[in-house]
Amino acid sequence: MSYIHNIGAYFLMIAEMFRKPTKWSVMKTLILKDIDDLIIGSLGIIAFISFFVGGVITIQTALNIDNPLIPKYLVGFATRQSVILEFAPTFTSIIMAGKVGSFITSSIGTMRVTEQIDALEVMGINSLNYLVFPKTIALLLYPFAIAIGMFLGILGGMAACVFGGYSTLADYIIGIQTDFDTFHIFYAFIKTFVFAFILATIPSFHGYYMKGGALEVGKASTTAFVWTSVAIILLNYILTDMMLG
Amino acid sequence: MIEVKGLHKSFGDAHILKGISTSFSKGKTNLIIGQSGSGKTVFIKCLLGLFDYEEGSISYDGKIFSQLTEDEKRNLRAEIGMVFQGSALFDSMTIAENVMFPLQMFTKMSKVEMEERADFVLKRVNLPDAHKKMPSEASGGMQKRVAIARAIVNNPKYLFCDEPNSGLDPNTAIVIDNLIQEITDEYQITTVINSHDMNSVMEIGEKIVFLKDGLKAWEGSKETIFKTDNKIVTDFVYSSNLFKKVRRMYIEENS
Ligand SMILES: Nc1ncnc2c1ncn2[C@@H]1O[C@H](COP(=O)(O)OP(=O)(O)O)[C@@H](O)[C@H]1O
Ligand SMILES: [Mg+2]
Secondary structure, X not given: OHHHHHHHHHHHHHHHHOOOXXXXXXXXXXXXXXXXXXXXXXXXXXXXXXXXXXHHHHHHXXXXXXXXXXXXXXXXXXXXXXXXXXXXXXXXHHHHXXXXXXXXXXXXXXXXXXXXXXXXXXXXXXXHHHHHHHHHHHHHHHHHHHHHHHHHHHHHHHHHHHHHOOOOHHHHHHHHHOOOOHHHHHHHHHHHHHHHHHHHHHHHHHHHOOOOOHHHHHHHHHHHHHHHHHHHHHHHHHHHHHHXX | OXXXXXXXXXXXXXXXXXXXXXXXXXXXXXXXXXXXXXXXXHHHXXXXXXXXXXXXXXXXXXXXXXXXXXXXXXXXXXXXXEEEOOEOOOOOOOHHHHHHHXXXXXXXXXXXXXXXXXXXXXHHOOOOOOOOOOHHHOOHHHHHHHHHHHHHOOOOOEEEEEOOOOOOOHHHHHHHHHHHHHHHHHOOOEEEEEXXXXXXXXXXXXXXXXXXXXXXXXXXXXXXXXXXXXXXXXXXXXXXXXXXXXXXXXXXXXX
């Protein structure tokens, strides 16, 4: 029962978020600040993880191919497919659910606990628009971060080939160009947009509607992480089934 | 003037306010007192429209709050200042930005005009050079002053303060109380203050509403609160040893 109630409240929150918009001059600075906090602040970790996981995928694939009939360029092909289809959009988003999500829940939750949200409301400001809308807009840039992740993942694979000797550079480059399907890119970015929206709104929901004190802010962040991840995994399944299945 | 009639408020099964009627007049510091948990914060949040209530009406100078359109509510809110119990300063903004925030939201002032106005109110609350500090770098007393400055920066007609001097040392508490009273008098604001502090009652209780168990147990002023025989009120007033002693001395002197 309370799940259904929460899902209803979540969609009401999203509708409310678009009502009574905050002055543009103020909103602009909020959006820029959120881009800085949520996107720019995540580029480092996204780059780091993508590069090394890309490398590991290459190594694992290379080590598992011992049949001489399988062409060597498969290593590059497999890395490209894993990185673009799943690793960069989905796996990275789960990590971002931890990083960006807990940041959003705890910052909005703290504002709830310390009555800063009440202060906004008393002034006649739509606090959902003020707090959640800029985060949602900022995360529209999330696909750019994921594109960087894709590039670096494939680059990481290349580095593993060259420096670890798992395949030749030439084979790898042939591999990453083999059977390229632009629809896969389209699919990956549709997923990324959906995940970006989830990353902005589910953690905001848990922060905005929390009750209690500092301890509950911590608990809300954990709950938000769990539900954001669950939503990403489920939507990943549904979107994959719909678009590729 | 703010008038409240038959206000009822529940959370689930818990009936917190059970029909409260009273009024708060302009240019006066109106106090709501009562023990911790007696519903003072809930009452004030109902007045502000932060909580929905089941029954009753609240009117601001004749305008019944629940009958206003969204636009009218917004206009009314631009005339309300609120000092929250924990100050509720925006912790991502400097003190000056906090104070300028309502101006930025609701006026067409230029940056320079806003800065001048913020300067003026920060001086008024005796914080002439804290502009660039972040709220986390300010002491509790300073945060309260900033909260007051933010509440009055847009010339409110109504000012609400939830326990403005809780967590402050006695000297600072009195300074804050007096500051609120001076401002109320100077700008003829209708001010409503929550308190459980007898010192505030003595300092600034021009009108006092006593809440107990969700009801208005007593109403009067700082002059009459020491003369009442109402047991609920005397229990509260003389709960501290200091006031017990004062009362004993007073009775001895007068007998
Ligand atoms: N949002 C809420 N949900 C449920 N109960 C609440 C809420 N806010 C306050 N209460 C309850 O209302 C009662 C009065 O609280 P409050 O107005 O904060 O007291 P105080 O007089 O100390 O300000 C308390 O019993 C409190 O538990
Ligand atoms: Mg209270």
